[in-house]
Amino acid sequence: MHNSTSGTRRSRRLVRTVVATASAGLAVAGTFAVVAPAGAATPAASGPHVKRLCAAPDKPGVMACMALQRTDITQKHAMAADATPSGFGPSDLTSAYNLPTGGGAGQTIAIVDAQDDPNAASDMAAYRSQYGLPACGDGCFSKVAQDGSTNYPTADSGWAGEISLDLDMVSAIAPKAHIILVEATSANTDDLGASVNEAVKLGAGFVSNSYGGSEDSSDTSTDTKYYDHPGTVITASAGDGGYGAEYPAASPDVTAVGGTSLTKDSSSRGWSESVWNTSSTEGTGSGCSAYETKPSWQTDSGCSKRTIADVSAVADPATGVAVYDTYQSGGWDVYGGTSASSPIIASVYALAGTPSSGSNPASFPYANTGALNDVTSGSNGTCDTSYLCTAGTGYDGPTGLGTPNGTAAFTG
Template structure:
């Protein structure tokens, strides 16, 4: 689906990105209906036109794996993700500190990245912050209420949560973007955002069975998306080591919430935990 009704020019980078997002959202939520919406261009106006087009379909999640440097007028676009029946997941970027827009949008669930340490058999030995994950304090967006008591800055902190993103333990992606069929190993917060989107979709399916509304930021029960995610506690792995830059404490992971990996990464059962909440 094209945001402005016109097919944009072919772009191998976009096509690889689309393959990653669709295939790995589908891997985590295999029965989900996934609709790809392509923006006319990579401007904020073009990208948010695509968000609007996607939101009009009333999905559980609008997953976004794009970003740009923050700018003073960015709050003009914040409302596009203030949805009554859906959640925008937004990658924090792959260039380290700081995070970009629109992960700093207080209406988006900002997703950072981690690195897994694995043994020869593929079992997880540990998890640290990925050195290239975006994260940090916004220059312009004020601290949202769901971060009161979590972090002390007057500004919106990112990310909210994380997922493994290190390309050294990347995932298999099938693409024909270059004109021939290829299997690639891909990582980045462009993986983290759709995976969290799929987890929220799984939770929403369970919530629907229980007669509960979708997680959202502006639904009948308020901002359940952030409120419930921030209440997950032991269903998240608290990532306490690693950094994404040379800015001191703001770039260093530690116990509890931090501006490198947020609250941490999902553990088994995070979808059922979200389904059980308000």
């Protein structure tokens, strides 16, 4: 499905009644509507809301971050007596995905975002302190502009919230990893792509991209310029607008990451997941690329080109993650979107070990599907080929092959 319909889809704002949302302090029932960012149309709805931190792109060649903030949960400031955050924390995520704790030593994970977050380091430090994670001392964290300098771009509140989400998710999954934040000058595809190249140049073996935009006929050349890094893990968010292909998730050079709703339960796993789908305009992306060639390791028969996604992780704001952010917000918040799932998956790859030289890590999960939690319920919209928008046994578009069950599916 060509993504020219995505802008129309994102421009609508629908309401959903949420009943019995997840645990970890998120149990809230109410009416959810998307709040448009500043300058966008205001939805005709009231009540508890989810806010998109970045406006949808208004022209080709521009990307938007995929972070969604819950605004119906009271923010808890760091110095408040009741500062225990709502949302899933590190122990929840490592439990849900059967991951080792305290991992990441010796690995370098990069986060690529646009604009500057002046509070990135201090906010990440507060998150790590809250959860008893190792302090990020000398050599643990570095922030650079897209040219590798410290001439940071203009600060932006929406992207700053995205940056906090990304850094906190890497901290949660791989707290001993070295983290590089590369800040693109703008949300243009070329600036973000140049930032990916800079991250790899600086030694990152794992690069998370929590942004996306419409597909374009030039995407294959953009792949070559920015995302083709054999032996390096490049992850990309599948999108937050429901069914429809987005770029760079459509690139066969990246691991496309879809989103789930994650809930604690009484099963042997202790958790269950379904496709994240809040409304026809809010949910995980998926689809069949209009331009990208199908990689050899994808064998689904209903899409002759690249299929999105490959794997998935929690993204539903109603079952969202705790984030500490003082530039866009006032402290502790609950965030969702496939902006959460992309850095989670990049960090799981880091726990699994360094990919072999020349490999395409996006192919790794396809060689070990038994080490994933198969998500078999839910859909993110309607489509002509059912599995592209509806979960089922085995591969499906919204959740790919599933969510991590340990690290075995993420090593070559």
